[in-house]
Amino acid sequence: MSTYWINGGKCLRGEVEIQGSKNASLPILAGSILSGKKSVIENCPIIRDTIVMKDLLEELGCKVAIEENCFTIDSSQCDKEEIPSELMKEMRSSIILMGALLARHKRLVLTYPGGCEIGARPIDLHLNGLRKLGAEITESHGFIVCRTDRLTGCEIDLDFPSVGATENIMLAAVLAEGRTIIRNAAREPEIVELQNYLNSMGAKISGASSNLIKIDGVEHLQETKYRVHGDRIVAGTYLCAAAITGGEITIKGVIPEYIRSTLHKLQEMNCVVKVIGEDSVYLKAPQRLRAVNTIKTMPFPGFPTDMQSQIVAALSVADGTSIVIENIFENRYKYISELTKMGAKITIEGKTAIVKGTKKLLGATVEAKDLRGGAALVLAGLVAEGYTTVEGVTYIERGYENFVENLRNLGASIEIRDERL
Numbered sequence: 001m002s003t004y005w006i007n008g009g010k011c012l013r014g015e016v017e018i019q020g021s022k023n024a025s026l027p028i029l030a031g032s033i034l035s036g037k038k039s040v041i042e043n044c045p046i047i048r049d050t051i052v053m054k055d056l057l058e059e060l061g062c063k064v065a066i067e068e069n070c071f072t073i074d075s076s077q078c079d080k081e082e083i084p085s086e087l088m089k090e091m092r093s094s095i096i097l098m099g100a101l102l103a104r105h106k107r108l109v110l111t112y113p114g115g116c117e118i119g120a121r122p123i124d125l126h127l128n129g130l131r132k133l134g135a136e137i138t139e140s141h142g143f144i145v146c147r148t149d150r151l152t153g154c155e156i157d158l159d160f161p162s163v164g165a166t167e168n169i170m171l172a173a174v175l176a177e178g179r180t181i182i183r184n185a186a187r188e189p190e191i192v193e194l195q196n197y198l199n200s201m202g203a204k205i206s207g208a209s210s211n212l213i214k215i216d217g218v219e220h221l222q223e224t225k226y227r228v229h230g231d232r233i234v235a236g237t238y239l240c241a242a243a244i245t246g247g248e249i250t251i252k253g254v255i256p257e258y259i260r261s262t263l264h265k266l267q268e269m270n271c272v273v274k275v276i277g278e279d280s281v282y283l284k285a286p287q288r289l290r291a292v293n294t295i296k297t298m299p300f301p302g303f304p305t306d307m308q309s310q311i312v313a314a315l316s317v318a319d320g321t322s323i324v325i326e327n328i329f330e331n332r333y334k335y336i337s338e339l340t341k342m343g344a345k346i347t348i349e350g351k352t353a354i355v356k357g358t359k360k361l362l363g364a365t366v367e368a369k370d371l372r373g374g375a376a377l378v379l380a381g382l383v384a385e386g387y388t389t390v391e392g393v394t395y396i397e398r399g400y401e402n403f404v405e406n407l408r409n410l411g412a413s414i415e416i417r418d419e420r421l
């Protein structure tokens, strides 16, 4: 088992190029099944989750070639209808294959998805949406069996603007007969990316980034080449790394509009933030960060649940007390008991974290229990006095490409250690 070993207290300075977005890449890779042709996806991050998706696509019969950050998927031989449960368990986003496979084969069998245990994460909105499009779905002994004679466009009102459900419905509706309308759709940038990718193959989708998406079904899709945008959560993580260490950073390759809510909070914390051109952001941290009144995680354009842990790590050393409310997932505070081992003064009451800033954190051995919580522990280690060992780094590797190398280039003292030695 590898761990990250950090000698804290170094100020992060410099530039970092932001990897392509994980949460945009995964549904796009799943969508490549729809055409039965070739899709070339550029700027895809090489991380555990995209490699699991590659394995899943290959299990389904696709040919996948990876060269640097370019994934070429040929889905002409995609003929399997069953998603292997071992791979399904590895990653929640594998549920996104449902809509695409149903549209392509009219039948599929799968088990419940895995991924980070950050809450109950039900899939009722996905299943209800697909049922409305004409799928017959039965669940028994842990298997979900979906079949349909044909998918037909319809109107779907989501009870909650779920990102995954919006994506699954879009993927299934692309080849359905007639028009599908999704109301109360998710407005996240990843939905815009999926729309743009599918439209580049000949789909007819409009409305992404608003809460009403229209999909006019088409009979066939074509080959395409598509470039994924920078990862807004990875961008936010590096900004927090600079903020927590009192550093100065320029991040490149991310759309500033996509990280506006994070930038706004970092400014409230007394950081100087400047947007440079179309795809760069500069941040200079004060000597000591300032607490913020309240941060509530919300669907986009609100503050992202995926940035909650990293901002809490930064607030744990800020001057004053901050209130953070996690509205999306009920189990997303598991990293806090680890942060308190390092001296953070945080108490949880239901979905509220009360973060009382302390002047210093102390190095300790801590364990990552999910992806973003793991990143937060690394950030805390960067500022802590002495040595921090972060265990469970496979979670972190699910979402961050060259994390250790990038942090070292920014001046951090961090290395990967193999604990079997």
Ligand code: UD1
Residues within 6 Å of the ligand: 023, 119, 120, 121, 122, 123, 124, 125, 126, 127, 160, 161, 162, 163, 164, 165, 188, 298, 299, 300, 304, 305, 306, 327, 328, 329
């Ligand atoms: C969520 C985040 C997304 C993030 C991703 C990975 C939101 C709104 N979504 O997407 O930004 O990138 O995690 O961490 O912040 N729900 C149901 N039934 C369903 C589906 C969802 O009740 O069928 C509930 C969930 O329990 C949760 C909420 O809806 O409380 C948001 O879920 P959803 O957006 O679907 O989650 P992800 O797609 O995983």
